[in-house]
Amino acid sequence: MTEETNTKAFITSRRSLLLGVGAAGGAALAAGMSGAQAAENNGEQVTDAPLSDKMLEQQPFHGQYQSGIVTPRPAAGMIASFRVLANTPADVERLFRTLSERIAFLMKGGTPPALDDKLPPADNGILGPIVLPDNLTMTVSLGASFFDQRDWLLPHKPARLSRMKAFTNDALDQSLCYGDLSLQISSNTPDTNIHALRDILKNLPDLMVLRWKQEGSVPVLPRSPDGTHQSARNFLGFRDGSANPDASSTALMDRIVWVQGIGDEPVWARNGTYQAVRIIRNFVERWDRTPLGEQERIIGRLKPTGAPFGGHHETQVPDYPKDPEGTVTPLDAHIRLANNRTEAAEANLILRRPFNYSNGVSKSGQLEQGLLFICYQADLEKGFIAVQTKLNGEPLEEYIKPIGGGFFFTLPGVVDANDFLGRTLLEAAGHTPTNSKS
Amino acid sequence: MKLRAYLAASVFAVTAVIAPRAANAEVSPLDLVGPIAEYKIFIGENLEKLVTETKAFTDAIKAGDLEKAKKLYAPTRMNYEIVEPVAELFSDLDGSIDSRADDHEKAEKDPGFTGFHRLEYGLFSQNSTEGLNEFADKLQADVVELHKRITELTFPPEKVVGGAAALMEEVAATKISGEEDRYSHTDLWDFKANFDGSRKIFDLVRPLIEKDDAAFVTKVSGNFDTVDKTLSKYKTAEGYELYDKLTDDDRTVLAAAVNTLAEDLSTLRGKLGLN
Ligand code: HEM
Numbered sequence: 240m241t242e243e244t245n246t247k248a249f250i251t252s253r254r255s256l257l258l259g260v261g262a263a264g265g266a267a268l269a270a271g272m273s274g275a276q277a278a279e280n281n282g283e284q285v286t287d288a289p290l291s292d293k294m295l296e297q298q299p300f301h302g303q304y305q306s307g308i309v310t311p312r313p314a315a316g317m318i319a320s321f322r323v324l325a326n327t328p329a330d331v332e333r334l335f336r337t338l339s340e341r342i343a344f345l346m347k348g349g350t351p352p353a354l355d356d357k358l359p360p361a362d363n364g365i366l367g368p369i370v371l372p373d374n375l376t377m378t379v380s381l382g383a384s385f386f387d388q389r390d391w392l393l394p395h396k397p398a399r400l401s402r403m404k405a406f407t408n409d410a411l412d413q414s415l416c417y418g419d420l421s422l423q424i425s426s427n428t429p430d431t432n433i434h435a436l437r438d439i440l441k442n443l444p445d446l447m448v449l450r451w452k453q454e455g456s457v458p459v460l461p462r463s464p465d466g467t468h469q470s471a472r473n474f475l476g477f478r479d480g481s482a483n484p485d486a487s488s489t490a491l492m493d494r495i496v497w498v499q500g501i502g503d504e505p506v507w508a509r510n511g512t513y514q515a516v517r518i519i520r521n522f523v524e525r526w527d528r529t530p531l532g533e534q535e536r537i538i539g540r541l542k543p544t545g546a547p548f549g550g551h552h553e554t555q556v557p558d559y560p561k562d563p564e565g566t567v568t569p570l571d572a573h574i575r576l577a578n579n580r581t582e583a584a585e586a587n588l589i590l591r592r593p594f595n596y597s598n599g600v601s602k603s604g605q606l607e608q609g610l611l612f613i614c615y616q617a618d619l620e621k622g623f624i625a626v627q628t629k630l631n632g633e634p635l636e637e638y639i640k641p642i643g644g645g646f647f648f649t650l651p652g653v654v655d656a657n658d659f660l661g662r663t664l665l666e667a668a669g670h671t672p673t674n675s676k677s
Numbered sequence: 678m679k680l681r682a683y684l685a686a687s688v689f690a691v692t693a694v695i696a697p698r699a700a701n702a703e704v705s706p707l708d709l710v711g712p713i714a715e716y717k718i719f720i721g722e723n724l725e726k727l728v729t730e731t732k733a734f735t736d737a738i739k740a741g742d743l744e745k746a747k748k749l750y751a752p753t754r755m756n757y758e759i760v761e762p763v764a765e766l767f768s769d770l771d772g773s774i775d776s777r778a779d780d781h782e783k784a785e786k787d788p789g790f791t792g793f794h795r796l797e798y799g800l801f802s803q804n805s806t807e808g809l810n811e812f813a814d815k816l817q818a819d820v821v822e823l824h825k826r827i828t829e830l831t832f833p834p835e836k837v838v839g840g841a842a843a844l845m846e847e848v849a850a851t852k853i854s855g856e857e858d859r860y861s862h863t864d865l866w867d868f869k870a871n872f873d874g875s876r877k878i879f880d881l882v883r884p885l886i887e888k889d890d891a892a893f894v895t896k897v898s899g900n901f902d903t904v905d906k907t908l909s910k911y912k913t914a915e916g917y918e919l920y921d922k923l924t925d926d927d928r929t930v931l932a933a934a935v936n937t938l939a940e941d942l943s944t945l946r947g948k949l950g951l952n
């Protein structure tokens with residue numbers, strides 16, 4: 240039997256198995272059984288693996304754009320930042336090709352090759368002998384230093400790419416900042432992300448050295464009976480993402496997110512985007528000791544529903560022209576500063592895709608929690624930098640402290656099996672990809 | 678079909694790092710006898726140096742000669758770092774000779790904190806030889822005991838061959854950060870000894886894999902050369918610059934070389950048919 244049919248057989252039986260359990264679980268809940276009873280009836284053991292019916296969810300690796308940008312954000316995310324040691328065009332090509340090959344495999348899943356058992360195994364094995372996709376996306380972006388340190392790439396640096404400068408409220412820990420290359424890894428489970436990261440580390444030890452990483456998560460919700468969706472909450476307990484632009488609108492994304500490769504932007508950068516990453520500590524103990532009304536005035540939205548003041552739904556739009564003095568939504572509320580809803584502010588829209596993080600305990604005995612803020616935009620200066628500049632000095636600053644992050648340029652997508660990440664950049668730099676494989 | 682293409686791609690990427698082929702079945706245990714015997718001689722010579730140089734080092738401490746003791750600290754240690762894969766087989770001695778403050782509950786104040794790093798702490802952090810006599814005597818007794826035990830030891834081939842990678846794993850996990858010699862900052866001396874110890878093992882078994890796996894041998898030697906070249910930038914008349922002189926760029930180059938060596942050398946046992 241070939242590996243291929245092997246995998247298919249496994250996947251098919253796995254799917255029916257999972258669907259079966261899912262249905263049984265649903266029936267148990269519907270019948271009003273307690274979780275404990277249901278578990279007992281399933282004969283589950285203490286250390287049985289928790290079940291998921293989402294392991295086969297898959298995002299496309301091939302496409303005009305990389306996945307993981309307008310892709311709905313799953314429950315687990317990570318940013319890993321690397322120093323890159325590939326300096327020559329040939330080494331950079333090997334880096335990009337190997338990344339493309341590994342990511343294509345990991346996002347699709349399959350059976351890693353079996354090696355002699357006297358050798359270390361090819362795969363770290365934490366997902367078992369068959370790797371299932373679990374909705375994985377891996378998004379590759381390059382920092383300004385990637386271009387700055389390579390003369391032959393410098394003329395091809397995306398026009399808006401810069402090294403992140405400290406904003407007024409920042410207390411940046413240099414060991415959590417910048418990087419030549421960022422990997423945004425997201426999937427349904429932290430384990431799938433870790434599996435993918437370890438695969439990359441194992442396959443590219445001579446070309447990439449890990450500098451820092453931050454993992455995060457998003458709280459899950461039960462499916463609503465009427466099929467409606469709501470934004471997930473961040474660690475301040477507020478819905479986060481309510482006013483995000485509609486990622487399913489191509490016209491909007493073309494305007495807000497995708498670099499068009501015209502004007503002063505290099506043509507090779509078309510279908511890429513700028514990634515801004517910020518590790519923003521939240522002082523959650525203090526926040527939890529802040530009156531609800533004040534919390535809501537600081538953010539500019541109602542905590543239970545995420546609606547603007549006077550509204551009932553998070554999708555409602557605040558009417559600032561009717562509220563010039565800020566009696567309804569304070570003028571310095573987070574959402575009003577971030578986007579005052581004037582026509583001019585349309586130029587500053589960004590697509591946010593953050594995760595919450597929780598890292599242990601500070602020296603003062605407080606929780607090290609916060610927001611792994613990630614956003615994408617076609618113009619880094621008009622996007623993140625402009626919005627953050629408007630936010631400088633906001634009342635929310637008393638509860639937050641940006642400590643790390645960086646700016647990156649997210650490469651255009653890999654269109655088909657003959658393509659690879661960064662090909663257009665290498666070609667623009669006059670390097671004809673050599674070790675082309677079919 | 679796509680899946681197959683990806684699988685093929687994955688095989689390619691993986692093998693590019695670890696091995697163009699499976700473990701080498703053609704190397705017989707007998708082939709290893711020579712290299713292991715030679716390694717034993719190498720270790721013996723280094724242990725003798727360790728014993729004599731530790732004597733000079735600890736004598737300087739006991740004579741209250743702070744400057745001389747400081748000067749002898751790093752070169753003396755190198756003799757231990759180079760034999761570490763074998764020395765580590767005796768975990769009691771490895772602990773009393775080479776443990777760090779954070780291996781102990783009460784850190785520097787812990788009575789169990791002895792050996793090189795305890796003396797390093799006294800000499801470089803307390804800037805004094807005071808109260809170190811007892812630790813000096815203990816270290817000297819420990820290295821003599823280590824020498825004795827290793828002389829009587831039959832070297833397990835898999836430990837010897839595995840030692841090449843083990844040394845790199847040590848550097849990768851706990852040394853590249855400069856935590857090892859945190860009071861004296863003489864980490865680059867340790868690096869040099871660890872790399873030399875690893876390379877020695879690799880060079881001894883190299884003839885056994887060279888014909889079948891020339892690409893592997895070239896790659897590993899290339900990475901050892903990168904390390905040598907990078908470290909040689911920091912060479913001084915006496916030895917090496919202090920760790921804080923190491924630039925971020927060179928640290929990255931060393932980290933990548935160490936990770937790659939660790940990854941590649943992890944296949945060495947398998948390539949030689951060892952479990
Ligand atoms: C820990 C830090 C932050 C927290 C807790 C936070 C929280 C929130 C919340 C609760 C909302 C309202 C719901 C929504 O529309 O998503 C919001 C909106 C928004 N935030 Fe933040 N945010 C943080 C950092 C940032 C940063 C760094 C930026 C960009 C520089 C930013 C930009 C925005 C924007 C553009 C909106 C939408 C405003 C609108 O269009 O009405 N936020 N944020």
Ligand SMILES: [Cu+2]
Binds near residue numbers: 758761775
């Ligand atoms: Cu050591």
